[in-house]
Amino acid sequence: MANDTRIWTDVDFDRDGKQISCLRLPFSSDRSAYGTIPIPIVCIRNGKGPTALLVAGNHGDEYEGQVALGKLARQLDARELCGRIIILPALNYPAVDAGRRLSPLDQGNLNRMFPGDANGSSTEMIAHYVSKVLLPLADIVIDLHSGGTSLFYLPCCLIRTGKTETETAQLIELMAVFGAPIGSVSDGSGGGGATTLSATAQVLGIPALTTELGGGAAMSSKGEALARDGVLRVLKHMGILPDAIVRPAEPTRSMRVDGRQAFTYAPVRGVFEPAVELGDEVHAGDLAGIIHPIAGPSEPITAIRFEQSGLVACQRAPALTEPGDCLFKLVVDMPLPPSPSR
Known part of the structure; x- marks a missing residue:
């Protein structure tokens, strides 16, 4: 499955236990002709069960999700799981390292480049690996965003309307489980349209939740706590962390962008x-x-x-x-x- 991507890793996604490693993004420069850029990845597995793909750092200047997933990756033990969790706390690592929305390597906006290109720019290669290797492993995707440098956001969880009313209702239920004060339902016509991670997941039939947790290039403790608690609630709901102790979700006000x-x-x-x-x-x-x-x-x-x-x-x-x-x-x-x- 991974033969058509140029990114590689030593992580065995089918092996039980906890693996902390990296994805290797090829990048040739003046100072490193055969260089690679390491993108942190954690795979935690315990037998059969659903797989959750947890992502932060899709944009490098959005911090609540990065911190929340870093904490989660350190704390989780494989024995607590029934299934698998794949964590990417700094997916667009060049942008994360620079504290920017866009990658300094190619000015790429990762969440506008899905499903990517194996032989494209650095950012397109990351999008391609996620689309072709990681998404097919997943039963749910949670992509944690914030307002970044240019926006302040009310904490919210976002979904795209499903292909059927039943699919939309299931996504709304997951949004309520996550427990953000605002739940925003989009028809996909705004933002990145079909080029986002959530849109690509939807094409593959994988439920996807996105968040906005703060902004102004600051680190909101409340936003980070919502990210952590919301992710844990969803993992427990899906049976991946059946014994997780989680705070009950507050009511979610379901809303939408009206054109x-x-x-x-x-x-x-x-x-x-x-x-x-x-x-x-x-x-x-x-x-x-x-x-x-x-x-x-x-x-x-x-x-x-x-x-x-x-x-x-x-x-x-x-x-x-x-x-x-x-x-x-x-x-x-x-x-x-x-x-x-x-």
Whole structure:
């Protein structure tokens, strides 16, 4: 299965026990003609059972998931499992090492490059290995994200609508088990579309949960705790960690992005002064904020207004803003289909 990928590892995914190693990403440079970049990986297995693929560091400047999975990888013992857990706490390791959203090797945005290319750029090779080697092993994927350098996010768990109503209901149930305060359901038309890890998992019929846990290139302790507790709840729910002691999930408010007008963009360059905060309920026409021209009082200020009503789910972090920068994203409540377990 792995013969058509250029990344390799000494991990035996079918071996019981706990293996801590790396994926070897080939990278030839002036200082290392036959060099490789090690991407941390942990495989923990105990007999037959479901497999969970746990990912963080898809974007390098999103830290809560990286810390949560690092803790989990250190703490778990194979004897606690019924099945297998594969942990990648720093999937796009070059970006993680640089503290950037994009890889410094090729400026690649990993979560816009799935399913990847075995003979493409470094970032495309990572996406290809995940798509062709790791995803086929998985029964569930949890991809932990945060707002990174440019955004602040309300803690939330995200899913894509399934191919059938039953599949969507199962994903909504898993989202509730994870237990984020906000559950966001997407039709896949925004963000990276078909080029994300979750979209590729969906094509393969693998349930996928994504998160947003904080932002501003900071490390939120609350976001990290949600990542850790949410992952443990899902692993227990699936029978992979049957005896795990977990905190009960808080109720999840299921919401969705209601079209392109849910996003508010900057029309001009300047210093953005927001008029609302994360978690605020706003209405169409409300003042979103003001952009102050950096040229000073000789230029007019620009007032920005929301085009629709909703809950402020994310907000731009840096004050200095360019035309086209996303300032806010809104979500609205959605009705839920009946749970498949009822």
